[in-house]
Amino acid sequence: MMNKTALPEKMTVVAIQEPGGPMVLKPEHREVPKPGEGEILIRVRAAGINRPDVFQRKGLYPAPPGASDLPGLEAAGEVAAVGEGVKRWQVGDRVTALTPGGGYAEYCLVHETNALPIPHGFTFTEAAAIPETFFTVWHNVFQRGVLKEGETLLVHGGSSGIGTTAIQVATALGSRVIATAGSVEKCAACSSLGAVRVVNYHEEDFVEAVKEETNGHGADVILDMIGGDYIERNHSAAAMDGRIVQIAFLRGARATVDFSQIMRKRLTHTGSTLRPRSVAFKARIATDLEAHVWPLLAARRVAPVMDMIFPLSEAWRAHERMEDGAHIGKIVLDVA
Known part of the structure; x- marks a missing residue:
């Protein structure tokens, strides 16, 4: 030494x-x-x-x-x-x-x-x-989720450290970002960082909002830290060949899910811990x-x-x- x-x-x-x-x-x-x-x-x-x-x-x-x-x-x-x-x-x-x-x-x-x-x-x-947020976002959104320029990323918990990082980096690299958040202030913060649409999950269904914003295409990549009932709803919000990346389970790691959507849409649902x-x-x-x-x-x-x-x-x-x-x-x- x-x-x-x-x-x-x-x-x-x-x-x-x-x-x-x-x-x-x-x-x-x-x-x-x-x-x-x-x-x-x-x-x-x-x-x-x-x-x-x-x-x-x-x-x-x-x-x-x-x-x-x-x-x-x-x-x-x-x-x-x-x-x-x-x-x-x-x-x-x-x-x-x-x-x-x-x-x-x-x-x-x-x-x-x-x-x-x-x-x-x-x-x-x-x-x-x-470090923690940028390493996490890079690995999960860009390496595991393989987000590409021009694709749409849905970020849950958009006002969190992970969420604010994901919005900025994805936007800077040419993707469109839709975010969810739980208050007017948090939604405004996500918008200011570049999210093209922010869904207040207390007032609006994010599945319908994603479909509306993407003209029915859905989100190409979804970054989820919520889990619980969001798991099946993410499958509904995802595009054909969509990729859902799980990084946490704030609402729980167990859910009842209709897995036929994975087959019909050719979805990939993955996750990681760093x-x-x-x-x-x-x-x-x-x-x-x-x-x-x-x-x-x-x-x-x-x-x-x-x-x-x-x-x-x-x-x-x-x-x-x-x-x-x-x-x-x-x-x-x-x-x-």
């Missing part, structure tokens, strides 16, 4: 004391980890909040083997130390990274291939809002992002939508904000 400045022995982290509500998130002191082969140690300046953090806090989404037990799947800061074999990064480089865990801390380890340079002009808090995937798999996504999306970020054609920023010590408030459902875009912890 090489580093230019002495590192502290201890760091402040926010840990999950026991499964439960937001108040189980408590600051504590731990030893600063040391980077191993191919790893970098990030002096974390900001960390993103994501729904998997909430599930982990509740005891429903354990960290994968070998990962930190601390929550936090994305972090931005400076490289504080590098392990043997690290080729790309040097101490002092500004990076944002997708982590397998450990972001709620002053220092965090990540494999060098799962880190990317902070786009020019972005603050640490903005940069920390990028956190357990290998370092090499995430590295391939990072390479694609740097080639295709980082130029859009650098030009500010896309950018994370920022909701609220909380200090690390008040991570519990950030979790309360996410769970009350009022947020639009990303919630971030200021660690500096």
Whole structure:
């Protein structure tokens, strides 16, 4: 390991004391980890909040083997130390990274291939809002869903961090986006990001809205984090040869579904989780992002939508904000 400045022995982290509500998130002191082969140690300046953090806090989404037990799947800061074999990064480089865990801390380890340079002009808090949503959207919408220029994407939960990212990237790359959201304010936010139509699901049936907006064609790709009764309705809203990509089940993972629509429309219904995937798999996504999306970020054609920023010590408030459902875009912890 090489580093230019002495590192502290201890760091402040926010840990999950026991499964439960937001108040189980408590600051504590731990030893600063040391980077191993191919790893970098990030002096974390900001960390993103994501729904998997909430599930982990509740005891429903354990960290994968070998990962930190601390929550936090994305972090931005400076490289504080590098392990043997690290080729790309040097101490002092500004990076944002997708982590397998450990972001709620002053220092965090990540494999060098799962880190990317902070786009020019972005603050640490903005940069920390990028990795989890952009990796997720790129893999699920463009790799699994194979969204093409000119096609229509339906995004459920359009005002979420995932949703706001999907709307922007798909629009910037030449697709039409229809989004669903649950309030006038959230619908307006989706429209401002480029969605050609936004469906307030309290007032309108998204299946009929999609058919109307596409002149009966349907959505070529559907990104769904809702599940439950949306599963069968997504099949109805999908175009011939449509692709539905499942990334969460906020309304439940069980549903009664007429699978004949899959046959009649030649549908593909797939899904994925990102956190357990290998370092090499995430590295391939990072390479694609740097080639295709980082130029859009650098030009500010896309950018994370920022909701609220909380200090690390008040991570519990950030979790309360996410769970009350009022947020639009990303919630971030200021660690500096």
